[in-house]
Structure formats: C-alpha cells, structure tokens
Amino acid sequence: MNFPPEKYSSESDMNLVEQKNNSQKRKIIKHLFLYGAMTNTDLGRYVKLSTPKIISLLNELKNEGMIEELGQGNSSGGRRPNLYGNKEDAFYIVGISINIYQTSVAIFNAKNQKITGDHILPLTITHGISIVDPIVQFTENIIQEKQIAREKILGIGLEMPGLVDSETGINKTYLVSNRPVAEVFRKKFGMEVLIENDAKTRAFAELRFGAAQLKRNVLTVHLDWGIGLGIIVNGKLYKGRDGFAGEFGHLPMVDNGILCKCGKTGCLETIASGTAIVRMAKEGLKEKRSSLLGKLVDENPEKIDIINVVRAANMGDQFSISMLANVGQWLGKGMAYLIQIFNPESIILGGQISEASQFILPPIQQAIHIFCNPELGNEIEIKVSELGSQAGIQGVAALLLERVLDKK
Amino acid sequence: MNFPPEKYSSESDMNLVEQKNNSQKRKIIKHLFLYGAMTNTDLGRYVKLSTPKIISLLNELKNEGMIEELGQGNSSGGRRPNLYGNKEDAFYIVGISINIYQTSVAIFNAKNQKITGDHILPLTITHGISIVDPIVQFTENIIQEKQIAREKILGIGLEMPGLVDSETGINKTYLVSNRPVAEVFRKKFGMEVLIENDAKTRAFAELRFGAAQLKRNVLTVHLDWGIGLGIIVNGKLYKGRDGFAGEFGHLPMVDNGILCKCGKTGCLETIASGTAIVRMAKEGLKEKRSSLLGKLVDENPEKIDIINVVRAANMGDQFSISMLANVGQWLGKGMAYLIQIFNPESIILGGQISEASQFILPPIQQAIHIFCNPELGNEIEIKVSELGSQAGIQGVAALLLERVLDKK
DNA sequence: ATATCTTTTTAATTTTTTAACAAAAGTGTT
DNA sequence: AACACTTTTGTTAAAAAATTAAAAAGATAT
Numbered sequence: 001m002n003f004p005p006e007k008y009s010s011e012s013d014m015n016l017v018e019q020k021n022n023s024q025k026r027k028i029i030k031h032l033f034l035y036g037a038m039t040n041t042d043l044g045r046y047v048k049l050s051t052p053k054i055i056s057l058l059n060e061l062k063n064e065g066m067i068e069e070l071g072q073g074n075s076s077g078g079r080r081p082n083l084y085g086n087k088e089d090a091f092y093i094v095g096i097s098i099n100i101y102q103t104s105v106a107i108f109n110a111k112n113q114k115i116t117g118d119h120i121l122p123l124t125i126t127h128g129i130s131i132v133d134p135i136v137q138f139t140e141n142i143i144q145e146k147q148i149a150r151e152k153i154l155g156i157g158l159e160m161p162g163l164v165d166s167e168t169g170i171n172k173t174y175l176v177s178n179r180p181v182a183e184v185f186r187k188k189f190g191m192e193v194l195i196e197n198d199a200k201t202r203a204f205a206e207l208r209f210g211a212a213q214l215k216r217n218v219l220t221v222h223l224d225w226g227i228g229l230g231i232i233v234n235g236k237l238y239k240g241r242d243g244f245a246g247e248f249g250h251l252p253m254v255d256n257g258i259l260c261k262c263g264k265t266g267c268l269e270t271i272a273s274g275t276a277i278v279r280m281a282k283e284g285l286k287e288k289r290s291s292l293l294g295k296l297v298d299e300n301p302e303k304i305d306i307i308n309v310v311r312a313a314n315m316g317d318q319f320s321i322s323m324l325a326n327v328g329q330w331l332g333k334g335m336a337y338l339i340q341i342f343n344p345e346s347i348i349l350g351g352q353i354s355e356a357s358q359f360i361l362p363p364i365q366q367a368i369h370i371f372c373n374p375e376l377g378n379e380i381e382i383k384v385s386e387l388g389s390q391a392g393i394q395g396v397a398a399l400l401l402e403r404v405l406d407k408k
Numbered sequence: 409m410n411f412p413p414e415k416y417s418s419e420s421d422m423n424l425v426e427q428k429n430n431s432q433k434r435k436i437i438k439h440l441f442l443y444g445a446m447t448n449t450d451l452g453r454y455v456k457l458s459t460p461k462i463i464s465l466l467n468e469l470k471n472e473g474m475i476e477e478l479g480q481g482n483s484s485g486g487r488r489p490n491l492y493g494n495k496e497d498a499f500y501i502v503g504i505s506i507n508i509y510q511t512s513v514a515i516f517n518a519k520n521q522k523i524t525g526d527h528i529l530p531l532t533i534t535h536g537i538s539i540v541d542p543i544v545q546f547t548e549n550i551i552q553e554k555q556i557a558r559e560k561i562l563g564i565g566l567e568m569p570g571l572v573d574s575e576t577g578i579n580k581t582y583l584v585s586n587r588p589v590a591e592v593f594r595k596k597f598g599m600e601v602l603i604e605n606d607a608k609t610r611a612f613a614e615l616r617f618g619a620a621q622l623k624r625n626v627l628t629v630h631l632d633w634g635i636g637l638g639i640i641v642n643g644k645l646y647k648g649r650d651g652f653a654g655e656f657g658h659l660p661m662v663d664n665g666i667l668c669k670c671g672k673t674g675c676l677e678t679i680a681s682g683t684a685i686v687r688m689a690k691e692g693l694k695e696k697r698s699s700l701l702g703k704l705v706d707e708n709p710e711k712i713d714i715i716n717v718v719r720a721a722n723m724g725d726q727f728s729i730s731m732l733a734n735v736g737q738w739l740g741k742g743m744a745y746l747i748q749i750f751n752p753e754s755i756i757l758g759g760q761i762s763e764a765s766q767f768i769l770p771p772i773q774q775a776i777h778i779f780c781n782p783e784l785g786n787e788i789e790i791k792v793s794e795l796g797s798q799a800g801i802q803g804v805a806a807l808l809l810e811r812v813l814d815k816k
Numbered sequence: 817a818t819a820t821c822t823t824t825t826t827a828a829t830t831t832t833t834t835a836a837c838a839a840a841a842g843t844g845t846t
Numbered sequence: 847a848a849c850a851c852t853t854t855t856g857t858t859a860a861a862a863a864a865t866t867a868a869a870a871a872g873a874t875a876t
Contacts, residue, residue, distance in 0.1 A: 041823075050865050051824075072873095078822025079872040163783055172783055217649050229749070233641050240751025241625050244784055247748035252741070252779045262781055333660070337745065340655040341637070343648025371660045373670055375571055375580055376652055425831070425865070449855080458833050459856075486854025487840040 024049065025057055026405040029066060032086045033112050033401060034208060037070050039081035058084055066090045066110075086110040091154045095397035096139060097198070098160040098175075100125050100225055105139050106390065107146060108397050114390070116142060125160070129177040129184070136188045155192030157201075157400035158185060159392045161226065164197040165243040171195065172244075194400045198222070198392050199246055202385075203230020204237050205395030206348050210387045217344045220385070221248070221335070223351035224306065225274045233342070237399075249273060251334060272330040274306040274353065280323050281309055290319035310356040321359050328360040332367025339368065339376050350385035357384045432457065433465055434813040437474060440494045441520050441809060442616060445478050447489035466492055474498045474518075494518040499562045502547060503805035505606070506568040506583075508533050508633055513547050514798065515554060516805050522798070524550060533568070537585040537592070544596045563600030565609075565808035566593060567800045569634065572605040573651040579603065580652075602808045606630070606800050607654055610793075611638020612645050613803030614756050618795045625752045628793070629656070629743070631759035632714065633682045641750070645807075657681060659742060680738040682714040682761065688731050689717055698727035718764040729767050736768040740775025747776065747784050758793035765792045 027047050032038060044054050061067045068087045072080040090110035097104045105119045121138045123131045143153070162173030169182025177184065186193040203212075203220040212218040216235040222228035227249035231238040239245055249269035250262050257266025261275075270276055282301040285294055293312040297303035313320040335347060353360065361382060368377045385391065435455050440446060452462050469475045476495045480488040498518035505512045513527045529546045531539045551561070570581030577590025585592065594601040611620070611628040620626040624643040630636035635657035639646040647653055657677035658670050665674025669683075678684055690709040693702055701720040705711035721728040743755060761768065769790060776785045793799065 039823085052826085052866095053864060055824075056864095075822060075873065077820070077874045079824070079874095081823055217653075231749075233646050234644055236642055238641050238750075241753045242751055242783075242787075245625075245749065245751040247751070247781055247784060250748055250781055251745050264779070264781070337659050338749070340658055341639075341653065341746070341749065343650055343653040343655075345649045371672070373571075373652075373655055373658055373672075375650075376655065379650075447855085460834095460858085461832060463856075483841065483854060485842045485852070487842090487856075489855060 021057065025061060025066075026407075028057065028061065029086060029090075029110075030402060030405045032067065032084065033110060034398070036111070037073075037083040037085035039073050039083060041081060043084070088113070089152065091152050092148050093154050093397045093400055094139060094143070094156040095393040095400075096135065096156060096158045097393040097396070098123075098125055098131075098135070098158065099198075100161065103131070103135055103138070104390075104393060105135075105142055106393050106397070107142065107148065108394070112394075112398070114394075116146060125174045129175050129181070132175070132181070132184055132188065136185070139189075150191070153191055154404050155194065155400050156185065156189055157393075157396035157398075158182070158193060158195045159198045159201040159396040160195060161198050161228070163242075163244045163247075164195055164200075166194060166196045166239070167243065169193070169195055192400070192404060194396070194403055196396055196399055197228070197243065197246075199228025199230045200237060200239065200243075201392045201395035201399060202228070202350055202387075203232055203395070204399050205387055205391040206230070206350075206385065207232050207235075207237065208398050209394060210385060210391070211346065211348050211383055215345045217342065218346055218348060219338055219342060219344045220348045220350060221331070223274065223331075223349065223353040227269050227273050227331075227334075228351075229338070231342070248334060248338070251337065253330060253334065268330060268334050272327045272334070274351075277306060277309050277323055277327060277353075278304050280326075281320070284319050284323070290317055292317040293320055306352045307355075310353060313356050313359050324353075324356050324359040325363045327353075328363030329367050331360070332364035333371050335364060335382075336368050336371035336377065339372050339380055343376055344380070346381035346383055348383050348385050350387070350391065354384045429465070433469055433474075434815075436465065436469065437494060437498075437518075438810060438813045440475065440492065441518060442806070444519070445481075445491040445493035447481050447491060449489060451492070496521070497560065499560050500556050501562050501805040501808055502551070502564040503801040503808075504543065504547060504564060504566045505801040505804070506531075506533055506539075506543070506566065507606075508569065511539070511543050511546070512798075512801060513543075513550055514801050514805075515550065515556065516802070520802075520806070522802075524554065533582045537583050537589070540583070540589070540592055540596065544593070547597075558599070561599055562812050563602065563808050564593065564597055565801075565804035565806075566590070566601060566603045567606045567609040567804040568603060569606050569636070571650075571652045571655075572603055572608075574602060574604045574647070575651065577601070577603055600808070600812060602804070602811055604804055604807055605636070605651065605654075607636025607638045608645060608647060608651075609800045609803035609807060610636070610758055610795075611640055611803075612807050613795055613799040614638070614758075614793065615640050615643075615645065616806050617802060618793060618799065619754065619756050619791050623753045625750065626754055626756060627746055627750060627752050628756045628758060629739070631682065631739075631757065631761040635677050635681050635739075635742075636759075637746070639750070656742060656746070659745070661738060661742065676738060676742050680735045680742065682759075685714060685717050685731055685735060685761075686712050688734075689728070692727050692731070698725055700725035701728055714760045718761060721764050721767050732761075732764050732767040733771045735761075736771030737775050739768070740772035741779050743772060743790075744776050744779035744785065747780050747788055751784055752788070754789035754791055756791050756793050758795070758799065762792045 024047050028043055031046055040051060040054050067084050070083040070085045073083045088109045088111050093108045095106045101124055103121045103123050106114050107116045109115050119142055160171060160174060162171045164171045169180035171181050175181045182193050182195045199222050202222050206212040206220050212232055218232045220230035229246035229248035231246055250267045252266050253268045254266035258270040259265050260267040260270045281304045284290055285301045292315055296308045296312055309320045313324055364382060432455050436451055439454055448459060448462050475492050478491040478493045481491045496517045496519050501516045503514045509532055511529045511531050514522050515524045517523050527550055531542060568579060568582060570579045572579045577588035579589050583589045590601050590603040607630050610630050614620040614628050620640055626640045628638035637654035637656035639654055658675045660674050661676045662674035666678040667673050668675040668678045689712045692698055693709045700723055704716045704720055717728045721732055772790060
C-alpha cells in the first residue's frame with residue numbers, strides 16, 4: 001500500500017520541505033507520463049529547480065521504482081544527456097467510457113500506453129444504475145486478465161454523457177440514484193473513481209494529446225447523438241460552477257421548434273445533432289426521397305444511424321448530403337455565437353459525423369461568415385479532430401492522473 | 409529611475425534567488441495594494457514562506473520606502489501582530505476611462521486610494537486619434553497639479569470601448585491609426601500604458617473589489633450604449649485569443665432585424681441596449697405614446713438618453729417601463745445562452761440602466777426560466793453591481809498594477 | 817589532436833526552514 | 847487586583863536544503 005499515490009499524497013503531518021519535494025516528484029511523474037522521456041534539463045525548465053536538486057529527486061524516484069534511465073539523448077555538440085522516463089509498471093490507470101449504447105474499458109500504463117485491446121460491453125445507459133454491476137465485473141475481469149496488482153492502479157476515470165459534477169460525483173441525467181454514482185463505483189471498485197462528462201474529457205484529450213496541445217483558448221464540438229461542447233480557456237479545461245458548462249446543444253435556436261428531450265423546444269440539438277439527422281432521415285425514407293440510404297438500411301427506417309447517413313453522403317447520396325449541409329448551417333450559426341463570446345484560437349470538430357467533414361465544414365464556414373463579426377470569424381480555424389474514438393477514454397485517464405497527482 | 413517597477417522588474421542578469429525575492433516582494437506589494445494592511449502571518453498564508461523570511465522581506469521593503477508599519481492588529485488572546493501596509497506615496501497609478509462622449513482621469517496611490525477629484529473631459533471618441541493629444545494634456549495637468557514625481561508613476565491604465573487587443577495595444581474599433589494606440593499614448597506619456605476594453609476592466613473591478621471577489625466563475629453585463637460582457641473563468645479575467653472575447657451584444661438574435669452598427673442585422677444590441685432604448689423612445693415620442701418622458705426632454709427627441717428613460721420609468725411612465733421590460737426579455741434570452749454555456753455562479757449587471765433594475769430584473773429572470781435548463785437556470789444569481797461609475801477606471805488601474813507586478 | 821560545447825558531478829556558499837525561546841497580550845482563578 | 851496560564855507573535859541560532867560556481871566527464875567539430 002506504500003505506493004506513490006499514497007506515499008506522495010499530501011499529509012498534514014509533513015513539513016513544508018517534504019510536501020514540496022513530493023509535489024515536485026508528482027510533477028515530474030506527470031510530465032513524464034504526458035510527454036515521454038526527458039532529460040534533466042528539460043525537467044528543470046518545467047519544475048524550476050537547479051540541476052543538483054533535480055538529479056537528487058530523480059535518483060530518489062529511481063530508487064522507489066517509479067522511473068528509469070533510458071540511455072542518452074541527442075546533443076548539438078557536447079556531452080549527451082541522460083534520458084529519464086516512467087517505468088511502465090510504476091502504475092496503471094483504468095479508463096471507462098460509458099456511451100448511450102455501449103461501454104468501453106481500457107487500461108493505460110505509466111507511460112500512457114494502452115495495454116489492453118478493445119473491450120466493449122453493449123449496455124444501454126438509460127437502463128440506469130443497474131448497469132453499474134456489469135461494468136464493474138467486466139472491468140475487474142480485464143484487470144485480472146492483465147494480472148495487474150490492485151495497489152498499482154492509480155484509480156479509475158469514467159466518462160459519460162449528461163450533466164456531470166465531478167466534484168460531487170453526481171450525474172444528474174443518467175445513472176441517477178440516491179447516492180452519487182462516482183461513490184457507488186468507488187465502493188464497488190475499492191479505489192479512486194473520477195467521473196466526468198464526455199465532451200469535457202474529449203476536450204481535455206485534445207488539450208493534452210491533440211490539436212489543442214500548444215493552444216490556450218480552444219473549443220471542441222463533439223457531434224454524436226447530441227452536441228457536446230468542451231471549453232478550454234487560459235490553457236485549462238473549463239467546467240463552470242457545477243461542472244455543467246457547455247450545454248451548447250440546448251441553446252434555443254428556433255422559435256416554436258421541435259420538442260427536445262430536455263423539455264424545451266427549438267434547441268440546437270433538435271436540428272443539428274445525430275438524433276436530428278436520424279429523425280430527418282426517417283422522414284425522408286418514408287417519403288422515398290433517397291434510394292441509396294434506403295438500400296444501406298435494407299429499407300428499414302429503424303436501422304438508420306449517423307454512420308449510415310455519412311456513408312450514403314460519401315457515396316454521393318443527394319438527400320444525405322443536403323441533410324448534412326443543413327446541419328452544418330445550424331451548427332455554424334451556433335458556432336458563430338461561440339466565436340463571438342470566446343474569441344477562440346480554433347474549434348475542433350469531433351464525433352462520427354466528422355467523417356463527413358467535406359459536407360459539413362463548408363456550410364459551417366458559410367454560416368460563420370454570415371453571423372460573425374469578421375474580426376473574429378475570419379481568422380478562426382475550424383479543424384476536424386485527429387484523435388480517434390479512443391480520445392475520451394484517453395482523456396479521462398489523463399484527467400484522473402492529474403487529479404491524483406495535482407493534489408496539494 | 410531606480411523605482412520599484414524598474415528595480416523589481418525581471419532582469420536576465422539576476423540569479424534565481426534574486427528573481428524569487430523580487431517576485432515575492434512584488435506579490436506582497438500587490439497584496440497590500442488590493443487588500444490593505446496585513447500581518448506577517450496573513451502574508452505568509454499568501455506567499456507561502458516562513459515567518460523569518462517574510463520578516464526579512466518586509467524589512468527590506470521598509471528600508472526601500474515601499475511599505476510601513478501601521479501599529480498593531482487584534483489578537484484573539486496573544487501578542488498583537490504588527491500591521492504592514494504600502495506607503496501612500498510608494499507609487500501611483502493613473503487611470504483613464506475613454507467613453508463614447510467623455511473621458512475621465514483619476515490617480516490612485518499605493519494604497520489604492522483615489523487621490524484626485526472628478527476630472528472629466530468632454531470628447532467624442534468617434535473623432536478618432538485626434539483626441540489623444542487633449543487627453544494627454546489633460547492628464548499631464550492633473551499629474552502636475554498633484555505634484556506627483558513622474559518616476560513614481562507605475563504606469564497608465566486606459567479603458568475604452570471597442571475591440572481592444574491589450575497585447576498589441578490596438579483598438580480595432582476606435583482611435584484607429586497606423587500605429588497601435590497604446591504605443592501612441594506610451595510615446596506621448598513616456599511611460600507604461602495598458603489599454604483594455606471597458607467591459608473587461610469592469611469585470612476585473614468586480615473580481616477584485618466587487619461582487620465577484622470570492623467567486624471563480626462570474627459574468628458581468630454592462631449596459632450602456634452597447635452591451636458589454638466581461639468573463640471571469642477559473643478566477644481569472646478571460647480575454648480570448650485577440651482580447652476580443654465577450655462580443656455578446658452582436659449575437660444574432662432576430663431574423664431580418666434592424667441593421668446594427670457592426671454591419672450585421674438583428675444583433676442583440678439592436679434590441680436590448682441603450683441605443684435601442686433611445687431609438688424606441690424616439691419612435692414612441694413621435695407617436696405621442698408618453699407624456700412623462702416627453703416632458704423630461706422638453707418634447708425634444710434628440711435629448712433622450714438612457715437616464716431620461718430610467719427616470720421616467722421610476723416616475724411611473726408606462727411607456728418607459730414597457731420598453732425596459734422588453735429590453736429585459738431579450739437580455740434574459742441572451743443570458744440564458746450564457747448560463748448554459750458558462751454555468752456561472754452569478755451574473756452581475758452594471759451600467760446606467762441598472763438603476764432601473766426593478767423593471768429589468770423580473771423579465772430577465774422570466775426569460776431565463778423559459779430558455780434555460782432548470783439545473784443551470786434555477787440556481788443562478790443575477791445581481792446589480794454595487795460598484796459605481798468609477799468601477800472601470802479602478803479596474804483598469806488595478807489591471808495595470810498587476811501587469812507591472814506580475815511580470816515574471 | 818585540439819578546441820569547443822554540454823551535461824554531470826562535486827564542493828562551497830548561501831538561503832531558508834525548523835525549532836526553541838522570548839516577548840506581549842489576553843483569560844481565568846483565587 | 848494579583849497571579850498563573852494560555853495564546854499568539856516575534857527573534858534567534860542551529861540545522862537543513864538549495865543554489866552557485868567550479869571542475870570533471872563525455873561528445874562533437876575543426
């Protein structure tokens with residue numbers, strides 16, 4: 001049990017110096033996790049300490065089995081520096097992604113390498129708190145299979161849709177019960193559990209590993225069944241008072257619009273989300289407005305999902321393309337709001353729909369030009385995410401790491 | 409010239425210890441400026457140093473003439489602590505507020521006390537760069553009158569409306585010239601000049617001296633001729649990539665709406681700002697829809713301004729009250745957008761129109777209930793600013809102080 | 817092979833903290 | 847009201863820690 005998270009956790013009976021040392025060690029481990037092997041000098045730039053001090057910390061960490069020397073780096077004409085990196089088995093993090101219709105689990109080692117294959121459990125989130133036990137069982141099996149010592153697991157990061165307050169561990173939308181869902185998981189797993197909203201974990205993944213890496217003010221829009229907004233301001237993930245910031249999909253966009261699942265009418269989500277596309281596609285199919293899309297789903301409207309529409313569009317289906325263009329226009333108008341409010345460096349578009357970026361980006365750009373002040377709208381960079389479907393799970397794992405390691 | 413800003417400025421030929429010392433001294437001065445007299449222990453909590461070290465820094469600052477002992481504070485049963493505070497004449501900051509129709513100047517001492525009366529110069533900002541010389545002259549006269557040594561002036565903070573980039577010192581909307589307007593002022597004054605957008609300086613004033621003091625996520629809405637939004641996230645003022653964040657007044661709210669001065673149509677500002685109120689009031693006056701408002705302006709529509717309308721409303725004028733209610737509804741819808749995006753702790757309403765808060769707050773609340781997710785909208789606190797008209801000038805002065813003192 | 821450039825190591829110096837003690841002021845008991 | 851007790855602050859000296867500076871070691875270029 002005398003493992004880093006415990007050992008380096010802030011204890012009140014520590015003196016100032018010990019606290020500082022441990023905080024610096026945690027910083028080093030975090031840095032090596034996120035950015036890989038580094039030299040003493042690189043780390044010095046980051047933790048602002050003199051060479052002798054860093055070397056002494058690195059030696060302590062080496063003796064504790066946390067890090068190892070990894071040969072020598074390059075020099076531009078001088079002695080070659082030693083490289084230090086986390087030891088693969090120094091610790092592990094478990095990432096769990098609960099989506100509407102399935103749950104994925106992955107385990108990462110101390111080098112931020114995913115050491116598991118694809119583990120997917122089909123489960124419907126609307127079934128509520130009853131899906132907790134299967135998820136725990138599924139995860140425990142993977143941990144056992146990989147023969148990872150429990151005390152080497154830093155904790156479990158869990159991303160899910162809905163109004164998630166990571167401080168209290170409550171999800172107000174899904175998996176609602178009389179106790180905070182994070183606590184339910186914590187009890188069952190017997191270890192640290194962090195829950196976070198999926199749009200935010202993906203934004204965090206972009207910030208640490210993706211297109212937002214060197215930027216300070218970036219928005220990420222995740223398009224799947226709903227519309228998720230991730231906000232990065234001043235180089236940090238923004239969550240708001242309760243963690244509910246980013247309810248972009250429920251901005252009222254249309255007067256007397258369609259009823260949204262949130263109870264209001266005319267939300268952006270009713271006209272520019274995966275749900276909206278499927279609704280429009282079903283209507284179109286009934287009216288026989290597309291033969292290609294119909295074929296893809298065997299003429300069964302219930303089989304329509306975002307991927308079918310994206311595929312049909314990519315195959316040249318006019319009806320699907322026009323639906324995507326329509327979604328793009330509305331989304332672009334919404335983005336114009338965001339750009340004027342945030343003046344971000346870029347907006348990163350993610351989710352299944354982004355595979356149709358050729359159809360959706362032009363109308364977005366057009367709407368931005370129409371609705372945005374040119375000083376703000378002309379310079380904005382709209383990109384498609386390069387992180388794959390694992391972004392969320394990677395993000396929530398990193399988020400957990402930072403939460404554990406940033407304590408105090 | 410060996411005055412604090414110079415003396416404590418980060419010089420590359422300083423060693424680490426000296427740099428750290430100076431940075432800590434700057435922190436102390438900043439803290440004493442913002443929060444007044446403090447004890448050694450209070451400061452220790454803030455700069456995280458041991459008592460002997462802080463005492464030694466305080467003694468150095470005392471010898472340098474920056475701070476002084478101010479007798480003793482209270483104790484809950486023990487030796488009474490020494491109080492330390494900035495010396496009034498340690499340094500001065502000049503604050504200038506350029507509004508649409510007038511410019512105000514004030515000087516603050518090192519205790520953040522305003523040492524000048526009300527100095528107001530009627531000047532129209534749309535006259536462009538030609539107003540710079542009169543402003544400089546006006547300010548220099550006040551400095552001379554107060555007999556303040558130039559080298560004791562930390563710098564000049566300048567707030568103004570428009571798209572202001574405080575990094576480059578450029579205002580894209582007003583006072584446009586071939587050189588950054590901040591540089592023009594800097595040259596003429598021969599000292600540090602910071603320019604910032606007025607909505608942001610007011611938000612900063614709320615953060616440091618007003619209702620946002622102990623909060624982390626707050627929005628401020630300033631209502632005068634336009635609508636200004638100030639954004640405080642994670643306890644910091646947010647500015648966006650170019651400093652243009654917060655263009656709330658130009659969100660497109662109405663399809664086929666009135667032409668806005670920004671070139672687009674249907675902006676929030678066309679229906680919910682001082683400009684909009686005056687336009688509506690003029691139309692109403694022509695149609696003889698209000699006798700009270702007419703009397704207040706001697707039946708001359710050109711004399712209508714926000715204050716007249718607010719006064720008429722407070723005197724019971726139905727027409728003025730209904731205009732304010734209308735503005736409140738639109739503003740409330742706009743705020744619903746902001747609340748869903750930011751999930752803030754509170755929204756602080758400022759500007760002349762807030763004197764009519766009894767007429768404008770209820771429709772705002774109503775609109776929030778209609779357009780906002782109840783989880784976000786029900787708990788939001790909408791307050792009227794308690795800082796007076798000097799908030800902006802105080803804010804920009806504090807902003808300049810922090811910019812100078814936070815360097816490195 | 818020599819000069820140059822970098823990183824690492826070592827030792828000396830400086831800085832900061834810890835901890836013990838002294839001083840000052842309030843609290844409570846007799 | 848005098849006295850001891852407690853609490854908090856301030857001072858000092860010893861101990862610990864971190865930095866600086868100098869030297870050594872390792873690598874590259876001329």
